Amino acid sequence: MSGKANKVVVLPCSGIGKVYGAIARETTYELMERVRPGVVVTICLPLLVIEDPDAKQLVTDNPVITIDGCPKSCAQKSVEAQGVKPARTYQAIGFYKAHKELKPGGIAELDENGRNLAALAADELAQIVDELAAGGQE
Amino acid sequence: MALEVLKVGVVSCSGEAIPGGTVSRIACRKVLDERPGETVTICLPLFIAGGKEERDFAGKYPTITVDGCEKRCAQRSTERLSGKPSKSLLVPEILKKHGIDPPTSLRNLRPEEKAATQVVAEEIARAVDEILEG
Amino acid sequence: MGEFLETTYDKFVFKVKVGFFYSKEDFWASVEGNVALIGVSDFLQKARGDVAFLETAETGTEVKQGQELGKIETIKATFGILSPVSGKVIEVNSDLESSSYLINEDPYGAGWIYRIALRNFDGDRGGLLSAESYFELMKEKIAEEMKKK
Numbered sequence: 001m002s003g004k005a006n007k008v009v010v011l012p013c014s015g016i017g018k019v020y021g022a023i024a025r026e027t028t029y030e031l032m033e034r035v036r037p038g039v040v041v042t043i044c045l046p047l048l049v050i051e052d053p054d055a056k057q058l059v060t061d062n063p064v065i066t067i068d069g070c071p072k073s074c075a076q077k078s079v080e081a082q083g084v085k086p087a088r089t090y091q092a093i094g095f096y097k098a099h100k101e102l103k104p105g106g107i108a109e110l111d112e113n114g115r116n117l118a119a120l121a122a123d124e125l126a127q128i129v130d131e132l133a134a135g136g137q138e
Numbered sequence: 139m140a141l142e143v144l145k146v147g148v149v150s151c152s153g154e155a156i157p158g159g160t161v162s163r164i165a166c167r168k169v170l171d172e173r174p175g176e177t178v179t180i181c182l183p184l185f186i187a188g189g190k191e192e193r194d195f196a197g198k199y200p201t202i203t204v205d206g207c208e209k210r211c212a213q214r215s216t217e218r219l220s221g222k223p224s225k226s227l228l229v230p231e232i233l234k235k236h237g238i239d240p241p242t243s244l245r246n247l248r249p250e251e252k253a254a255t256q257v258v259a260e261e262i263a264r265a266v267d268e269i270l271e272g
Numbered sequence: 273m274g275e276f277l278e279t280t281y282d283k284f285v286f287k288v289k290v291g292f293f294y295s296k297e298d299f300w301a302s303v304e305g306n307v308a309l310i311g312v313s314d315f316l317q318k319a320r321g322d323v324a325f326l327e328t329a330e331t332g333t334e335v336k337q338g339q340e341l342g343k344i345e346t347i348k349a350t351f352g353i354l355s356p357v358s359g360k361v362i363e364v365n366s367d368l369e370s371s372s373y374l375i376n377e378d379p380y381g382a383g384w385i386y387r388i389a390l391r392n393f394d395g396d397r398g399g400l401l402s403a404e405s406y407f408e409l410m411k412e413k414i415a416e417e418m419k420k421k
Contacts, residue, residue: 013183014152016163018322019347021181025154029245044155046211049186050218070322071373074183093373096347097324103347108167145282175418178282195283 008132009064010040011086013075020092021069022110023118027095028067030122036129048078056082063087063132065125087132095121146266147201149180149223151212157241158206158229161251165229165258166204169266177266186215193220200224200269204262225265232261277407281414287314289380293397294406295338295356298413300380301400303393308357309384312344315410317379319417321346323372328353328385333361337396341386344375353385357396363387 012028015021031040041062047055059079064086066075076089095117096104104114130136150166153159170179178195185192197220203212204227213226233240233254241251276287292300298316301308317323325345335341340352341361365384367374375383390396401409 012154014154014163015181015183016150016152016167016179017181017184020322021183026245028154033244042154044151044153044159044209044211045183046152046186046215047209050209050211050214052209071377072184072187072189074181074187074189077187078183091373093322093324100325108164108171147283180283191283191285194280194285 006039006133007041007058007062008036008039008129009059009062010042010067010129011045011059011064011075011079012042012067012092013045013069013073015069015074016107018069019104019107019110019114020096022107023092023095023104023114023121024067024069024075026110026115026118027092027121027125030119031125031129034119035122035126036133039133040129045075045078048082059084065128065132066090067092069093088128090125092121098124144270145176145178145199146224146269147178147180147196147199148262148266149182149185149196149201149203149212149216151203151205151207151210152182153206153211154244156206157243157251160206160244160247161229161241161255161258162204162206162212164247164255165262168255168259169262173263173266176270182212182215185219196220202227202262202265202269204258205229224269227258227261227265229258232258277403279407279411279414281418284318286318286410286414287380288403288407288410290403292380292403293356293400294403294409295354295400296409297338297354297356298410299354299356301356301388302380302384303357303390306390306393307362308359308388308390308393310356310386310388311384312353312375312379313406313410314379315413317376317383319413320344320351321348321376323375326368326372326375326385328364328368329361331361331364335359335361335388337399355386355388356400357388357390357393359388359391361386362389 012024014025065088066086067090102113102117105111201223202225203223298313328342335355337358341355342353
């Protein structure tokens with residue numbers, strides 16, 4: 001892939017068993033809705049596995065960032081299973097490690113610390129998004 | 139020999155990109171938190187990516203899939219990877235049945251959208267009861 | 273007998289590695305000659321959750337059986353690393369600095385925490401359980417955890 005990319009696909013694992021799944025999801029929403037609206041898009045991860053053609057096209061044509069909730073790295077693996085190497089991969093626990101004061105809680109719905117942590121993570125990822133959208137290093 | 143069903147696996151679509159996915163996730167989590175002795179969460183991304191524990195459980199125990207849209211990713215993934223779910227629920231169908239407008243938010247649900255989540259949770263709980271009662 | 277004793281609750285498979293020694297506090301010791309590797313059991317890492325932070329003691333630290341040798345912090349809890357053996361720390365697993373998740377992913381292998389030069393293993397042995405005995409204790413603990421839910 002070469003040239004300027006207009007969209008950046010951010011894929012959270014959205015794992016339902018741990019708070020970090022919710023952090024990954026919320027960080028994606030922060031990027032999509034507040035930090036880089038119009039640039040960051042997401043798709044439902046299982047669509048890749050059921051071989052939805054639009055989903056496959058999206059990750060093939062645009063740089064992908066995955067955010068996983070645990071080291072099992074389901075988002076990363078699902079993208080790689082499509083023959084696509086994510087431009088960047090993150091573990092949501094890493095966001096907490098970098099901001100220990102914001103210990104998140106809640107799984108279906110994050111508590112205040114969780115929402116603040118996701119917002120901070122999204123702000124920190126903005127620069128990477130900008131680089132990838134401009135056709136930067138993958 | 140009939141196997142007494144003690145636990146039901148609940149597989150929610152992860153539905154990041156659609157409001158129905160958020161409703162599914164919150165409703166499933168609600169049921170899981172309120173009935174921890176009878177329900178087990180099957181993490182769909184992990185299930186799909188090869189999680190042995192998720193697949194083994196879904197192969198041995200009855201499962202309920204809850205999907206946020208017609209693409210039915212949870213149902214289709216479960217069928218493909220471990221067998222037909224005992225029940226397959228679809229959020230848009232449930233909401234239509236109860237005359238509730240489909241939500242439009244991905245997060246920070248409005249009160250009426252939270253009410254929609256509650257209705258879906260009740261349907262899931264009903265499905266769990268039907269399975270446990272055999 | 274296989275490499276592990278296993279039991280399943282819900283979807284979780286709990287493993288106890290055969291041939292290791294275990295403390296009642298859910299830490300293991302793998303002894304070879306005068307040296308032991310120590311770490312947390314599969315039950316403990318599952319019960320406490322993903323490791324976010326690890327505070328370890330330095331090499332050269334002397335420790336008695338049951339004494340705290342650092343801390344582990346997960347999203348659910350902060351708990352002490354209680355050494356199952358007495359001796360001196362001769363190595364700390366440096367991989368854990370960047371990859372603390374190894375404790376969760378491979379608690380009996382790559383997730384080892386300390387290498388300890390043993391001081392009195394014959395004396396320590398009385399305070400440790402075989403894999404088979406720990407397996408029975410673990411099942412009781414799991415049943416207790418499930419009751420709490």
